Amino acid sequence: MAQEDVHLDDAGLALGLSLGGGGGASDAARQGTCSRLSREPRALEPSLTLSMPDEATATGSGGCGGGPSHSVSSLSVAGVKRERVEEADGERASSTAAAARACGAGAEDDDDGSTRKKLRLTKEQSALLEDRFKEHSTLNPKQKVALAKQLNLRPRQVEVWFQNRRARTKLKQTEVDCEFLKRCCESLTEENRRLQRELQELRSLKFAAPPAAATPAAAGAVPAPAPFYMQLPAATLTLCPSCERLGGPAAAAKADPDRPKAAASHHFFNPFTHSAAC
DNA sequence: CTTTGGCTCTCCCTTACGTCA
DNA sequence: TATGACGTAAGGGAGAGCCAA
Numbered sequence: 211m212a213q214e215d216v217h218l219d220d221a222g223l224a225l226g227l228s229l230g231g232g233g234g235a236s237d238a239a240r241q242g243t244c245s246r247l248s249r250e251p252r253a254l255e256p257s258l259t260l261s262m263p264d265e266a267t268a269t270g271s272g273g274c275g276g277g278p279s280h281s282v283s284s285l286s287v288a289g290v291k292r293e294r295v296e297e298a299d300g301e302r303a304s305s306t307a308a309a310a311r312a313c314g315a316g317a318e319d320d321d322d323g324s325t326r327k328k329l330r331l332t333k334e335q336s337a338l339l340e341d342r343f344k345e346h347s348t349l350n351p352k353q354k355v356a357l358a359k360q361l362n363l364r365p366r367q368v369e370v371w372f373q374n375r376r377a378r379t380k381l382k383q384t385e386v387d388c389e390f391l392k393r394c395c396e397s398l399t400e401e402n403r404r405l406q407r408e409l410q411e412l413r414s415l416k417f418a419a420p421p422a423a424a425t426p427a428a429a430g431a432v433p434a435p436a437p438f439y440m441q442l443p444a445a446t447l448t449l450c451p452s453c454e455r456l457g458g459p460a461a462a463a464k465a466d467p468d469r470p471k472a473a474a475s476h477h478f479f480n481p482f483t484h485s486a487a488c
Numbered sequence: 489c490t491t492t493g494g495c496t497c498t499c500c501c502t503t504a505c506g507t508c509a
Numbered sequence: 510t511a512t513g514a515c516g517t518a519a520g521g522g523a524g525a526g527c528c529a530a
Contacts, residue, residue, distance in 0.1 A: 328505040328518055348498085370519060373498075378517085380499095 331371070335361050339368070343375050 331339070342349070342357060349357065349372055351365075358365040 330506070330518085367518080369498095371517095373500095374517065374519085376498090377500075 329367065331363075335363065339371050339375070343372065347376055347379070348372065 338361060339357075342353075346353075349368065354365045354368050354372075358368045361368065
C-alpha cells in the first residue's frame with residue numbers, strides 16, 4: 211500500500227483511504243537505501259525498556275532517577291522480537307533505556323517477565339509527535355532517531371507511536387467513508403423510490419390521457435432534483451480500481467460538503483487513461 | 489540471469505495496561 | 510472500592526522489497 215495515500219488536512223485527519231493489506235511494497239521503495247546503511251545483525255539482548263512518566267517514577271524505586279525528568283523509570287522485558295538497526299548500532303538514543311538497564315529493569319514487579327508496564331507519553335512528547343505526524347505520516351530512519359533523541363525515547367517507541375497513529379488515522383477515515391457510503395445508499399434508495407413512483411404515474415397516464423400529455427412535464431409533474439450522482443456524466447462515475455471507490459470529485463464534494471476537500475479530490479479515476487489519483 | 493536466504497520495512501490484529509466514569 | 514469501557518503502547522505475524530551469495 212502506498213503510504214502516500216495518507217494525507218493530512220489541518221485537523222490532522224487522513225483524507226485518503228487505501229484498502230487491502232500488504233504494506234511492504236512501496237514502503238520499502240520509499241525508504242530507499244538509507245535504511246540499509248547501518249544494517250548489522252540485530253542486538254539479541256532482551257532489551258525492551260519501557261519509560262514511565264513522572265508519576266510512575268515517583269512511586270517507583272527511588273534509585274532509578276538517572277533518566278530525564280519526564281521519563282526515567284523503565285522496565286526491561288525478555289523476549290523482544292527485534293531491535294531496530296539504529297538501536298543495535300550502540301548509539302542508544304534514549305538515555306531512558308540506559309537508565310532502565312542501570313535500574314535493574316523494573317525488578318519490583320517483573321519477576322518472571324510476564325507483566326509489562328505501559329508507557330504513558332507526556333503531553334509534551336505527544337504534542338511533538340503529533341506535530342511531526344502532521345508534517346509527515348512516516349519517518350525515515352534518520353528522522354526517527356533524531357526525534358527519539360529529542361523526546362528521550364527509543365527509536366522503536368517513536369516508530370510504534372507513528373504506527374499506531376497511522377492506524378488511528380485510518381480508522382477515523384474509515385468511519386468517515388462509512389458515513390459517506392451510508393448517505394450515498396440512502397440517496398440511492400430515495401431516488402429509487404422516486405423513480406418507482408414516477409413510473410407508476412407514467413403507466414397510469416398512458417392509459418388515462420392522450421399521448422401528448424404522457425410526459426411528467428406535460429402532466430404537470432414536478433421533477434425532483436437529481437441526486438448528486440446523477441449530476442455527473444456517467445463516464446465519471448467509475449469505481450477507482452485501486453481503492454474501489456466511486457469516482458468523481460465534484461460529485462463527492464457536492465454530496466458531502468462536510469467532507470474535507472482533499473478527500474473529495476481523491477479517487478478520481480479516469481476511465482480512459484486508467485489512472486487514479488488516489 | 490535467476491534463485492534463495494536473510495534482512496528490513498510497514499500494516500494489521502491482538503494483548504494488556506492505565507485512566508475514567 | 511470494584512468494575513466495565515475506552516484509549517493506546519507494545520507484541521507478534523504476514524507480506525513485500527532489497528541485497529548478497
